[in-house]
Amino acid sequence: MKIKGVFIIKKKLLILSRHSSLDVRGGIEFVLDDYITELSKKYTNVTHLATSQKAREQIDNNIKVKLYNGITFVKNILSIRYVFDSLKLCKGRTVNIHFPFIPGAIVGALLTKDTKIIVTWHCDVVLAGLPKLIYALLVPLVESTLKKSSKIIVTSQNIIDSTKLLKKYKDKCNICHIPLKPLNNDIKTKKIIGLPREYIIFIGRLVDYKGLKVIINLYSNHSHELPPIVLAGQGPLSKDLIKLSKHNPAKVIFIDRIISEEEKNYLIENSRFMVFPSNTRAEAFGVVQLEAMRYGKPVINTELGTGTSYVSKDGVTGITVRPNSVNELKKAIIDLYDDKKMQTEFSKNAKERIKTHFSYEKFANNLIKIFDV
Known part of the structure; x- marks a missing residue:
């Protein structure tokens, strides 16, 4: 490419994700x-x-997004065309592969050593729901990709410390925290009617690893001791939550749909604090925790060895409990709900932590620096 006698190098990027x-x-x-x-x-x-x-396909200026369909296999969609097109497009491009992703592991293993590969590691493949046999077959492909990569991006030090596959490549690892844009006049809220005056909140996909069965167990047996909880989202566990809310409508309010950003902001802003009881390492970070902390809301989360307990720190911005522990979650909810002084302190710390660790500007600068290969 040449403009008025000046040669411009066309830098191309290929992003592969699930x-x-x-x-x-x-x-x-x-x-x-x-x-x-x-x-x-x-x-x-x-x-x-x-x-x-x-x-489907979408093109916007210099950005092209293309989605491929195929056969569903252990929560991944396998497409031969996806692999072929990825290999065809990688020539002359920097390739950014986001794990966990089976086709991404296949493509990564087939790329030549001179390809510029940057891996973004969100969570451990086997613990993202893949059977151990499939994981064993994938390990050589993943290791081949990691070995050939120039850099590996992780969202927290916890991921490096607790992921066996990454330990031998820790010198390649670069921490790039997931960001959150600051509150401003552009962030709007939309009121939801029928909510209790005070409540705690859960927002997310209604799947097993979110720890919802612990909440169901807790509110099925101890609701008289607990504050009202609002749960919003959709997923395989919707029926269980509908049943729970019908059995105890005063304490369990279930919004069985994908809420808008404006509704999410309203729910968080008017809650006392957030409950985030994920129970497997498939929960790599928990962006919704950041959204709660942006509003100064404390978070009750779990220790998974991933980024969840790094985002909201135990005793600083919330309370961290063991996963799947009904008793610990119950105690944490009661203790935090009854202690206004603790809530105020955690609220102040949450806003400060967002500002100092998870600013969008810091993320953007760090990301560009990492991709300067």
């Missing part, structure tokens, strides 16, 4: 949007390939 925000509205997908927003300032051409139940 999902895209065009299809799935989760924490990782929102982070991918942030990657694309910032890296499109550095690269003249950004292509993002992901998988979906429905194939």
Whole structure:
């Protein structure tokens, strides 16, 4: 490319991930949007390939997002076309592979050593719901990708310390915290009627690893001792929560749908604090914790050896309990709800932690620095 006698080097980026925000509205997908927003300032051409139940394509200026359908296999969509197109497009590009992702591991293992590979490691593959046999077959592919990569991005030191596959590559690891944009006049709320005057909140996908069965157990047997809880989201456990809310409508308010950003902001802003009881390492970070802390809301979370307990610190911005412990979760909820002084202290610390550790500006600068390979 040449402009008025000056040669301009066209820098291209290929991002490979399991999902895209065009299809799935989760924490990782929102982070991918942030990657694309910032890296499109550095690269003249950004292509993002992901998988979906429905194939589609979107092009916006120098950014192309393409979704491939295929066969669903252990929570991944396998597509031969995805692998072929990825290998075809990698030539002359920096390749950013987001794990866990089976097709990404296949592509990574097949890439040549001279390909510029940057891995983003969100969570441990086997603990993201893959059977151990499949994991054993994937390990050589993942290790091959990690070995050939120039850098590995993780969201917290906890991930490096607790992930066996990463320990031998710790010198390649770069910590890039997931960011949160600060509160401003652009962030709006939308009132939801029918809520109790005071409540605690859970927001997220209604799947097993979110620890919802602990909440169901807790409110099925001890609701008379606990404050009202509002749960918002959709997923396989919806029926269980509908049953629980019908049995105890005064204490369990269930919003059985995907709420808007404005509704989420309203729910968080008017709550006392957030409950985030995830119970497996499939929960790598927990962006919704940041959203609560932005409003100065304490968080009760669990110690998983991932980024969850790094985001909200025990005794500083909330309380951390053991996963799947009904008694510990019950005690934490009661103690925090009854102690206004503790809530005030955690609230102040939560806002400060967002500002000092999870600012968007810090994330953007760090990301660009990492991609300067």
